[in-house]
Amino acid sequence: MCCNENFKERAEGEKIASVLDLSDIRGMKFFDPHIHMTSRTTDDYQAMADAGIVALIEPAFWLGQPRTFVGSFLDYYSSLLGWERFRASQFGIKHYCTIGLNSREANNEKLAAEVMEILPLFIYKEGVVGIGEIGFDDQTPAEDKYFRLQLELAKEANLPVQIHTPHRDKKKGTQRSMDIALEHGLSPSAVIVDHNNEETVKEVLDRGFWAAFTIYPFTKMGNERMVELVKQYGSERIMINSAADWGISDPLAVPKSAALMKRSGISLEDIELVTYRNALNAFAQSGQIDESDFMTVKTVDQGQKYEHNSILRGGQQPRIDKNSIIIS
């Protein structure tokens, strides 16, 4: 969950019209373990499928403005497990999610308590691969309380945890999140610490946690910096994601970064680990990910019609020529 306040920097940027060339990574497959599809369009799904994204995880997050009724959370969780999952399947993308109460809204204590009561109804559902994204925003006592309660829930349900680390006071917030996870008896191997940067990554890896990086323009991590980090730290327990949402972000951040890594001389094995395999292994600890599903995901609507036509896998939605001015 992100917000992008660098409006001036963006507005001053040149308007560049160029064509994206991902030929370097053609045929590779990618897993984006953090992306908020609920705020993205079908064009994004199409582009993601074309770029080789076969599976994604949508963490439950803040929707840009605070919810005021527990029913809004119930419907949001249901939409992650229903409509959004179906939408993804129409593009041949396997959709998983993590379910949790985000840190910002943990600060509305009355509502937070009500949300805690409905979480057990959702975390055991099919395709829920973790509790997330949870952690700290302002690092208030209320955030602390609901972070801990949800860690207990994760332990009980035997699910991995996807930790959002704060934008402000990041280093301390990251350390504190890890301390608390250990204090509650979670194994670092079941915890994915997200939104790392150069300042946080070493300790996260040294302590045995998974280190996720969000490739997000202007605010989080750029992919040239990411290339340097992979060169320095290797590929063990490192994964990248786009965290694309309603801010200026990029749903192709994972495949684009793979292309950049390849050009920068990083081995294909390392690229595969960082853009696919590590995320899969980390979240497969939920018991809810079957890699063979990525290959067989099909639309329920059109899949039956196209069942025996493998050419259409990954593009079951009718294709339109976006460069044509004719819309029929």
Place this chain on the structure above:
Amino acid sequence: MSLITTGGKTEIENLLLVIIKREVKADAFLWLESKLDAIKSEDNSLQLRMLFAQIPRFTGKQIVNLKAAELTVINALLPGYTLQGWTLERLCRVWVLMQIPRENKMSYLKKINELFESAEMNEQVALYSALPILAYPEEWIFRCEEGIRSNIGLVLEAIMYHNPYPAYFLSEGSWNQMILKAFFTEKNVNYIIGLQERVNERLATALNDYIEERLAAHRTVNEEIYKLLV
């Protein structure tokens, strides 16, 4: 008003149990059985909802193998209804729905409604598949109408395909919506039970308008529509 007698429901329940025992791994069945006491004795629906959600974790999602005799029995009890092509998870979920105590109507309705409210895609499929065999069938008309508004293909098919509930319980208006939606979403209308029996004038008018719209837009028209214009 009921599609099936209480005795018929018991027969279906027993048959489902036979199939489940044969198809589900022994440890998964033990797990399922061990949860039944809790869902039968609780006042709220917490255990039920958690059980309902977790079923595929234990049963898997393979397609159920059925014997010809079993299909015949089902079809005799609920003409047109079939378990063919069902996943094991769907079958077990429908059977679990039949284990919910139904003596207290308010409590029963509340529990089923709460399942609907937090149901993900495959749970919705099981719930809508179970419409003909739920207790108090006339209470699910609104749910059925709501399901028809869904845009999720699997959910629509659970209501439209081989399901005798809509033809038996829906008002003319809702029935017509379902048929129009079936054509709009390119469903195979031959799987709809009661398609010919519930032909009506308003539906014919709406379908005629639809045909004209399609033709005006130079789009194709499904040949099946013309059979409903009588």
